[in-house]
Amino acid sequence: MLIYISTIIFAAAIALFFWSCYRRFRLLTLGRPEPKNRFNDIGKRIGGVLYYAFGQRCTVSHGYRFGWNHLVLFWSFMILLIANTEFLLEGLFPDSISFSLLPPGVYHPLAVLIEIASVLALLAVCIAVIRRLAFPPSYMEARSVDAFIILSLIALLMLAFFGLHASEIAQGTEKAANFMPVSNFVASAFFSDVPAGSLNGYIDAFWWLHAIVLLVFLNYLPYSKHMHILTGIPNVYLRSLTKVNTQPGEDFKKGNEFGVGRIDQFTWKNLTDSYSCTECGRCSDNCPATITGKMLNPRLVIHNMKINLLVNGPGIMKNKETVLPLIKGGIEGSVAEQVLWDCTTCGACMEVCPVFIEHVVEIVDMRRNLVEMKAKVPEELIALFENIEQRSNPWGIAPGDRTKWTADLDVKPFETGKTEYLFYVGCFGSFDARSKKVSQAISKILNASGISWGILGKEELCCGDSMRRLGNEFVFDRMTLENIRMFKEKGIKKVITQCPHCYNTFKNDYRQYGVELEVVHHTDLIYDMIKSGKLNLDVNDAKDFGNLVFHDSCYLGRYNGIYEAPRNVIASVTGRAPIEMERRKDRSFCCGAGGGRMWMEEDTGNLINVERVKEAMKKDPKTICVCCPYCMTMFEDGIKGIKADDKVQVLDLAEIVSRALK
Amino acid sequence: MLIVTCVKQVPDTTQVKVDPVTGTLIREGVPFIINPFDTYALEESLRLKEKYGFRVAVISMGPPNTEVTLRKALSLGADEVILLSDRAFGGADTLATSMVLAEAIKKLGKKDEVAMVICGRQTIDGDTAQVGPGIATRLGYSQLTLVDHIENVDLNAKKIRVRRRLEGRHELVEAPLPAMIAVLREINRPRYPTVPMRIFAQDAPVILWNNKEMGLREDTIGLKGSATQVRKIFSPHREKGEIIGDGVKDPQASARLLVERLKEKNILIL
Missing domain, CATH: 1.10.1060 (Fumarate Reductase Iron-sulfur Protein; Chain B, domain 2)
Known part of the structure; x- marks a missing residue:
């Protein structure tokens, strides 16, 4: 009779689990179609799953030491998944399915493996509980009830597992007893004095405890944050294969709805x-x-x-x-x-x-x-939108002023068929007083290298980066089409940019429009020029820069993986590697101006740029080197904010190089 | 009840240069924009529409490409836009312009009662601020200029209360409707169009009224109907001044020096 009851309970609990999953996963079908191909390049996707999910690359990386605890738990779970599947099947079809029916050559190693996994899982759970109680990290919702429920369930499951096997060993019915060191230990420690007649009761009790905990765990999963056990690995499989997660475009047809409001x-x-x-x-x-x-x-x-x-x-x-x-x-x-x-x-x-x-x-x-x-935007953005739409620059300055930075420098216009590289100066490089100096430095370097280059001058238009990041895709789309038309008309194929935002927009966003431009940021270009000996540098000038700290711009680093070029350039010019901040490279801390934040008030919390400047100041720099006009502005403002402008200067990489030109 | 908003398409004056030799405007490559002051007039009309349920008609006199500006008005929420365009209207000064606009408003008034006409304080190309008052005079409407706040519109009593910003003071004025209101920048913050409205405005109707439609006497409109003529256009000659004092090292002393100089030249009288 009891056998039938277990079958019924197991069948009902498993059915309930699948029903819950169905109800949750059905909701995913409400989503719009996905513009990116999430199923291409199967090899790469499977490789990613092996590396990131099974290898737990992302949980242990970036200095998260407790990620190792997750790795242990993950792999224990993988092994216990086999054990618990057996348990569920055994519950459904009593006496017909069991590991013990396998040949000893398979069963015995499996038994050892499951023992080890169970011990490790129990240890990992203990560590997780202790961590959450004794020293929870600030960023984690460490003490959520959810977490403790799940951790207790796992711990109970393991205890029931050992209880069950130990009592079976004590009774002498476990064929692989010699391969279960921990259960053996538990048996001798707790069950050696139990009269043989009561052992059956223990076995039943532990079996039911194990069964109930397992079924509760299974049914709790879809309703907790531990749903990631089901969706995490598929989500790794479906990841964006390109490193830059470029925003998909929109189709501006009558009747369409834009963005996500529901x-x-x-x-x-x-x-x-x-x-x-x-x-x-x-x-x-x-x-x-x-x-x-x-x-x-x-x-x-x-x-x-x-x-x-x-x-x-x-x-x-x-x-x-x-x-x-x-x-x-x-x-x-x-x-x-x-x-x-x-x-x-x-x-x-x-x-x-x-x-x-x-x-x-x-x-x-x-x-x-x-x-x-909804046209519901912070007030300062309306002015920005109008300026960019009307005069193709964020300040609404007359486009005729785009060439003012060239002053008496030897800067030529881009000529179709004659000029090789377009130096796309960008709005900051054209209009912002500080960044104009960077444009001048770049033009000196370009002239020194002897390459053929020119500018668009008054015809240059904004690339549209801020518009896209701020969600004004409609205007971004128009600007992009206009720029692409001009690039095609003028036969522009190679573009040098000063600003990482222009760089990223041309390189990654414009690609969605079927344009393949050869875009290079000045850091990469300068590095190539130094490597190929095109620049004649005076390395002795290095002392002037003092302690030099380097700041990674998000759109150059994280977005485009350019980390080494600027460091190598600094090393070749100053004779030594730059001083690194604590947060650097792929974990670099934003200056605060990306995503259109440059144009918005920052009136809540602390200032992001001041936070970053303070971090840089810990290294006692005389020079902070940046590669982005936004970073330049934010650093200079931040330095003034903490009244350190007499101690430290902010220079673009191009300025450092141009000062060392012979 | 109807609000008629008058707008003008103007060359982006920050980008206009005068040819020093011929003395004419270099118009080539200069983009046209909606007269910035008129965006406040349109915004105020739209706010009154939302508050009191008016219909908003936008009119503009100009060459055919003025359609762009009128479409922008549609995308912001204007109910109907009318382009007053005819070669005969060309070369008009403020007298002849207000003639055409006033007649167009009369024509609109035949279909729907006009409660008010809202204009920007002035255009950035002509800078006269005369067209609004001209319309008011021709139509016999209350004339409310330099308005920076509309306090109340009483549709039953047919009255409007506005605040006018004058030099150093405000003036609260109540006037009977219909009224012509010329607004200042301070009156509101213009909205931004939604994308569905922009897409709608791309092929929504722009009504064209030429002089066949308007039937105005040739000597009252265009160049012939203008009382003033442009003799010469020139850029005022700018002389570079001198730098006095050292504002960085001693700002107090240089401020004192500046005040002295201004007094000497009778610019500042204390």
């Missing part, structure tokens, strides 16, 4: 992201907005997306109706507008996310809804 306007992949979040907090731990006390916390954005889907999903399925607004804030499951505007699109969150969630893309999608559907 949960079902996200793509199914965006929704899968929300299911995959483990709430580990690495994103918020690295987010410049979160760190400086802004409203944005990338983890919560993803969490709120998930809650919104769970709340609105059934209603949308039934009659397309929603009860909880996606963009409003003030309640779980809704994202505040301020949160969306806080993002600098620096990409630090995406860099560290172990399951490749695409926070920035999703935030910009929601910005698009505010800009394009």
Whole structure:
């Protein structure tokens, strides 16, 4: 009779689990089609799953030492998955399925493996509990009830496992007893004095405990943050294969809706992201907005997306109706507008996310809804939008002034068929007083190298970076088409940029329009010139720069992987490597100006640029080297902010090189 | 009830240069924009529409490419846009311009009662600030210039209360409707168009009224109907001044020096 009861309970619990999964996963189909191909290049995707998921590359990287604990737990789980599948099948079909029916050559090693995995899992759970109680990290929702429930369930499961096997060993019915060292130890420690007659009762009790805990665990999964156990690996498989997660474009047809203002306007992949979040907090731990006390916390954005889907999903399925607004804030499951505007699109969150969630893309999608559907933007942005649309630069300065920086320098216009490289100066390099000096430095270097180059002068148009990041895709689209038309008309194929934002926009965003430009940022170009001996440098001049600290720009580093070129250039010019800040390369800390933040007031929390300047000042620099006009502005302002402008200078890499030119 | 908003398409004056030899405007390559002051007039009209339920008609006199500006008005929420375009209207000064605009407003008034006409304080190309008052005079409307706030519109009593910004003071004025209101920049912050509205405006109708439609006497419009003529256009000669004092080292002393000089030249009278 008991046998039938177990079969019924097992069947019901397993059915309930699949039903819960079906109900949750069905909601993913509400999402829009995904513009990026998420299934191409299967080899690369499987490789990624092996490396990032099974290799746990992203959980142990970036200095997260407790990631190792997750790695241990992950692999224990992988092994125990086999053991528990057997247990479930045994529960469903008693006496017909069991490992013990396998030949000893298979069963015995398996038994050892499962023993080891169980011990490790138990240890890992203990470490996780102790960590959460004794020294929880600030970024983690460490003491969530969710976490403790799951950890207790895992611990109980392991204890029941050992209890069951130990009592079986004591009874003498376990054939692989010699291959179960831990269970053997438990048997001799706790069950040696138990009368043989009561052992059956122990076996039954532990079996049922194991069964109930396992079934509860299984059914709790889809309703907790531990759903990532189900979606994490698929999400790694579906990741964006290009390093830069370029924002997909939009189709400006009558009747279309733009951006994401409702949960079902996200793509199914965006929704899968929300299911995959483990709430580990690495994103918020690295987010410049979160760190400086802004409203944005990338983890919560993803969490709120998930809650919104769970709340609105059934209603949308039934009659397309929603009860909880996606963009409003003030309640779980809704994202505040301020949160969306806080993002600098620096990409630090995406860099560290172990399951490749695409926070920035999703935030910009929601910005698009505010800009394009509601025209609801912070006031200062309206002026920016009008300026860029009317005069193709952020300040609305007369385009005729674009060549003022050239003054008496030897700068020629780009001539079709004659000139090889277009030096695309960009809005900052053309109009901003400080960045004009960088443009001058670059032009000196270009002339010294002897390459053929020219500028567009008054005809140059803004690349549109800020528009795209701020969610004004409509205007970005027009600007892009206009620029591409001009590039084609003039036969421009090779472009040198001064600004990493122009660089990234031409290189990655314009590619979506089918244009393959050979774009090079001045850091890379200068490095190549030094390597090939095109520049004659006086390395003795090095002393002037003193302690030189280097700052990685997000759009050069994280977005385009250019880390070594500027460092090598500095080393060749000054004779020694730059001093590194604590947060550098792929974990570099944003200056605060990306994502259109350059044009917005920063009136909540601490100033991001001051936070970064203070970090740089710890290294006692005389020079801070940047490669981006935004970083230049933010550093100079930050330095003035902490009244250190008499101690330290900010120089662009090009200025350092041009000073060393013979 | 209708609000008529008058807008003008102007060359982006920050980009206009005068040919020093011929004394004419170099128009080549200079983009046209909606007269910045008129964007505030349109915004105020749209806000009144939202508050009181007016319809908003936008009119503009100019060459056919003025359509671009009128489409922008449509994308912001204007209900109807009318382009007043005819060779016969060309070369008009403020007298002849206000003639055409006033007649167009009368024509609109036949279909729907006009409650007010809202204009920007002036255009950035002519800078006369005369067209609005001209319209008011021709139509016999209340004339409310330099308005930086509309306090209340009483549709039953047909009255409007506005605040005018004068030098160093404000003036609260109540006037009977219909009224012509010329607004200042300070009155509002213009909105930004949504994308669906922009797409809608791309092929929404722009009504064209030429002089066949308007039937105005040739000697009252265009160059012939203008009381003033342009003799010469020139850039004022700018002389570079001198640098006095050292503002970085001793700002107080250089400020004192500056005040002295201004007093000497009778620019500053204390």
